[in-house]
């Protein structure tokens with residue numbers, strides 16, 4: 116498994132990171148505790164040393180499951196979580212409510228008091244005394260960025276967090292954070308079908324030697340080739356109403372993937388692995404956060420961290436992506 120630095124923090128994290136959003140269940144039509152814990156164990160056994168979670172994933176459930184799964188193995192793990200999405204407080208900017216019976220109003224809020232509260236909650240749920248990478252999950256316009264960053268630096272000085280990251284940010288806002296102190300990582304949506312960051316965040320992070328953690332690198336499952344037109348997604352799974360998961364778009368994505376089959380076969384990769392291997396070969400993208408709901412998926416995804424696609428194969432894939440770009444949602 117290849118490892119790369121998290122910015123200037125001195126921390127090395129596996130290029131494929133276990134993404135713990137889906138195991139929280141919320142947005143994903145529920146979750147199974149046993150499967151989730153086995154998925155994390157399979158990821159660690161296959162060489163993944165980094166786990167990314169967030170308080171809002173299942174309103175605390177994902178962090179609790181991660182805490183349970185890493186018991187006795189904490190020292191081998193780089194633990195990344197986030198702050199700034201509150202479902203238990205109505206300050207800041209309204210972000211979403213999924214509208215189900217048990218769903219809550221979620222607010223974006225990065226006030227220093229809120230961050231100081233949140234970090235303690237995360238440490239408890241994760242059953243640890245430190246968070247290796249602490250990221251502001253979504254940005255808001257109520258709190259001064261400088262105040263947020265000062266609070267994060269303070270937590271770092273106290274040893275509660277070891278590195279500071281942002282997510283769903285812009286280069287302009289990263290400059291505001293960096294006027295107070297250095298950032299180690301930026302977490303953004305990036306995959307073969309989501310390349311917006313190439314014009315803004317990626318150049319910034321390359322220049323500043325920051326890590327870039329690509330989220331949804333398999334397009335929430337679409338790029339695995341396993342979401343065929345007949346597959347029914349469960350109730351509560353947000354992909355059901357996402358136009359990207361329409362039957363027509365699934366057919367088009369599978370057509371694109373089929374053109375990449377020669378590359379997959381040459382390296383002995385599944386489409387899921389190919390999507391991850393392509394992601395970590397993009398200039399400036401240092402890590403791919405791979406979601407997995409069970410041990411089989413987690414072990415399969417980890418293998419992508421051992422593969423280095425050649426320049427020719429990346430160029431060949433880019434030509435296919437470019438050809439299909441206008442047709443895909």
Ligand SMILES: NC(=O)c1ccc[n+]([C@@H]2O[C@H](COP(=O)([O-])OP(=O)(O)OC[C@H]3O[C@@H](n4cnc5c(N)ncnc54)[C@H](OP(=O)(O)O)[C@@H]3O)[C@@H](O)[C@H]2O)c1
Pocket residue numbers: 133134135136137167168252282283302303329330331332333334335336337339341387404405406407408411412413415416
């Ligand atoms: N910062 C943010 O705002 C943000 C936002 C989104 C995600 N993230 C992070 O990024 C991580 C990954 O993103 P993501 O979960 O959205 O999307 P993803 O990694 O692109 O896709 C994950 C989903 O694909 C399917 N899958 C995974 N491995 C597979 C395999 N080997 N074969 C077949 N299907 C497979 C699973 O769903 P099914 O089996 O149900 O198809 C899984 O839940 C998250 O867990 C989270 O840590 C962060």
